[in-house]
Amino acid sequence: MSERPRLTVLSGPSGVGKSTVVAHMRKEHPEVWLSVSATTRKPRPGEQHGVHYFFVTDEEMDKLIANGELLEWAEFAGNRYGTPRAAVLERLEKGEPVLLEIDLQGARQVRESMSDARLVFLAPPSWEELVRRLTGRGTEPPEVIERRLEAARTELAAEPEFDTTLVNTSVEDVARELLALMDVV
Numbered sequence: 001m002s003e004r005p006r007l008t009v010l011s012g013p014s015g016v017g018k019s020t021v022v023a024h025m026r027k028e029h030p031e032v033w034l035s036v037s038a039t040t041r042k043p044r045p046g047e048q049h050g051v052h053y054f055f056v057t058d059e060e061m062d063k064l065i066a067n068g069e070l071l072e073w074a075e076f077a078g079n080r081y082g083t084p085r086a087a088v089l090e091r092l093e094k095g096e097p098v099l100l101e102i103d104l105q106g107a108r109q110v111r112e113s114m115s116d117a118r119l120v121f122l123a124p125p126s127w128e129e130l131v132r133r134l135t136g137r138g139t140e141p142p143e144v145i146e147r148r149l150e151a152a153r154t155e156l157a158a159e160p161e162f163d164t165t166l167v168n169t170s171v172e173d174v175a176r177e178l179l180a181l182m183d184v185v
């Protein structure tokens, strides 16, 4: 067996709580390295370039894709998102635990290119609760929420493709389970 830690991919519908779980986990375990994606989406209030995302123009995204600089990329609800390849490979080489928080299409691409990746699906306790969280976050206008809920139906149906499912009832519990899967604790 190789000593290199496996890449872990966390996926799940928009609004299920991925960012919340990851932020909670990294507060206590900052050694978990989270990849910062490039996106053409506009920043939400409080989001910082280089911290939450690298916010890029359409032209910049075209270049990243054309130059093969992304490990995977996808269009999600009208914007493009991608994982910078070099940083991920560098961290894995160093033996650090690496986490990607990406959508279903991205998770599928990672499965193809890195067969030992661990794919984790974050599921909502119920459909009603997912709608409540996505709406309650208050960061998107109604038509964007609609688009994301449409995408969520497809994402939920893909759960069996993942190695593990964690149900996000309690942020603390899920963060602990994810750390255990990653062999961090």
Ligand SMILES: Nc1nc2c(ncn2[C@@H]2O[C@H](COP(=O)(O)OP(=O)(O)O)[C@@H](O)[C@H]2O)c(=O)[nH]1
Residues within 6 Å of the ligand: 011, 012, 013, 014, 015, 018, 019, 037, 038, 041, 072, 073, 074, 076, 081, 082, 083, 101, 102, 103, 104, 105, 106, 107
């Ligand atoms: N394929 C892919 N998906 C990503 C990447 N970065 C973020 N995403 C996903 O894109 C979707 C939308 O992200 P975002 O606009 O930040 O909304 P939020 O996840 O609802 O807060 C989510 O499912 C993210 O996990 C990436 O680099 N690649």
Ligand SMILES: Nc1ncnc2c1ncn2[C@@H]1O[C@H](COP(=O)(O)OP(=O)(O)O)[C@@H](O)[C@H]1O
Residues within 6 Å of the ligand: 012, 013, 014, 015, 016, 017, 018, 019, 020, 021, 133, 134, 136, 137, 168, 169, 170, 171
């Ligand atoms: N376990 C939970 N219980 C209740 N609310 C939660 C839970 N996890 C996340 N939330 C809330 O749900 C909303 C969406 O969470 P967020 O982390 O932004 O989702 P995602 O990154 O998957 O789109 C936020 O308002 C967040 O505070």
